[in-house]
Amino acid sequence: MLRRIILGLGANAFSQVITIVIQIFSLPLFLLYWDAATYGSWLVLSALPAYVGMADVGMVGAAGNKMTMAVGRSDVAEANRIYQTAQLFMTVMCCSLAAIIIPAALFLPLPDSMTTDKRIALAALMCAVLFALYGGLQEAVFKATGRYAAGTMLGQTVRLAEWGGYMAGLMLFRTLAGVAICGLVARAAGTAAGVYLSQQGDHKFRLGFQHASKAELLSMIRPAVSLMAFPLASGLSFQGVTLLVAALAGTTAVAVFNTYRTIARLAVQVTGMFSHAVQPEFSRLFGEAGMKGVRSLYRHSTRLGAVQSIVLSLVLYFMSPFLLRIWTHGRIEFIPSMMMWLLVYAAVGGVWHVPRILLLATNQHIGLAGWFLLSGILSVALGWLFGIIWQVNGICAAMLVSEMFIAAICTYIAHRLFAEANS
Incomplete structure (x- = not known):
């Protein structure tokens, strides 16, 4: 346990380093290719999807805690049932939101200042948030199986890759849409890698919905919403x-x-x-x-x-x-x-x-x-x-x-x- 805590501390320190790196280098790199007005537009657009980030209504956190507690009492069947219930909830939630927000961002009547470039960028940024939400559920598997440090490192590496995608899009295309789409591609690839890696090992957490339970979902609503x-x-x-x-x-x-x-x-x-x-x-x-x-x-x-x-x-x-x-x-x-x-x-x-x-x-x-x-x-x-x-x-x-x-x-x-x- 002490080893896991020390490794977790190291992973959290790595997270802080990633945050500092992104904060230090973002401003000069963006202003190297864009003027201040374009960068300001990017900041506004990237702030809007933050509200989409609350769409899981705390389900990932509540499910992750409950999965870890079930593993602690060696009830692997219950842990997998919780995982698959959360999978079903997140899949329905993310797909439903994608079906609403992508057309809305692209076609909904908006101020004239929302050009096609900005609309595409907004849609891509919102999709990236949805991938991040689903990826959080895979990090919960790492936490439940005693691999908190590995899951945290993976999550932060994906965040760094997404930022790297933004920078690549900035250098290659220099448009808002190009930056957002490159970041989305990196986030989607990182999420897919997280799903694959979370399934490795001798634990019993498996992708699928066959063991999803309405009772489990109802039991998680109160702690999830309270979060x-x-x-x-x-x-x-x-x-x-x-x-x-x-x-x-x-x-x-x-x-x-x-x-x-x-x-x-x-x-x-x-x-x-x-x-x-x-x-x-x-x-x-x-x-x-x-x-x-x-x-x-x-x-x-x-x-x-x-x-x-x-x-x-x-x-x-x-x-x-x-x-x-x-x-x-x-x-x-x-x-x-x-x-x-x-x-x-x-x-x-x-x-x-x-x-x-x-x-x-x-x-x-x-x-x-x-x-x-x-x-x-x-x-x-x-x-x-x-x-x-x-x-x-x-x-x-x-x-x-x-x-x-x-x-x-x-x-x-x-x-x-x-x-x-x-x-």
Whole structure:
């Protein structure tokens, strides 16, 4: 288990490297072949399919957790039944959406600015998202069969290949449609490779629908839909707070605030890399022995996650003047009070990351979902109230209060489940 966790950490670190590479090289490469207006059009078009990415309504995550728990109690037949049920759901969902969104993107009346080139690009980008959704189900097979690191590496390699396809299309065709189609071809090929590789090995997960079950589908609806509350709450906490800073303090303050928040959340990201590596082990142990089975791993990983978050936040506070000077070329100055608020907020966020992952991994997050959504609303509401009085520092303080609120709720739910297991 320790070996799998370490490999998972390495895979998650690889994911971060891929993200950094894409972020660093995308802008200069696009602007090498396009003007700023064309690149702006690409950014708008590539942002629209994000809504299609929520079309699985959390089914892939819920099914992956349930598959891993079934493998943990050696019920391979149930695990395969869950897998084939999710396959059927995703196949119907993806094909139905493709039949709707492709004609809509190509032929639906849209503003005159939507040229044929842009329409084709939009259709291709949406199809790529659908392939990514289906590929996520194959990554769930890797996780359920003790190959989380391999599945994560494969998924990130496919993401890198898709970006490489975009760059190849940019160099070869220099049109929006050419870029999007080349990326789609790379994503489709990567998804096909993922399907093939997920079937290798002596496990019993098999492609097909013959063992799909209506009862299994119904049992996954509540945890699947509940998962959707988390990205919604995150959107409120991130985009909502950003808009709030802009409304109360102006766009210059937004640039400063977002830069500070990015640095502060490095501590949360490191803790997240660790907790996501532990997630499949939580699912497997829970399937094998319930909450009693995960107690020891939970205790150790919670302590380690908390130490990581707190220590990294302290280190970042003292390193942030240097980081700001290098990263922003001295254009954004170090403001100790704002950095302190955001780093304490980040430390609290890292402390409760492992308890949250435990609830997600065992599909016991239903009770947390509503509270998480409430915390997102609370961060915006308190941010407005505190921001009127203390400006950006007040918004930072509101973020900390809402984070402490949801951290306490999540930790309480996790400990209550352990108490119920002992009674």
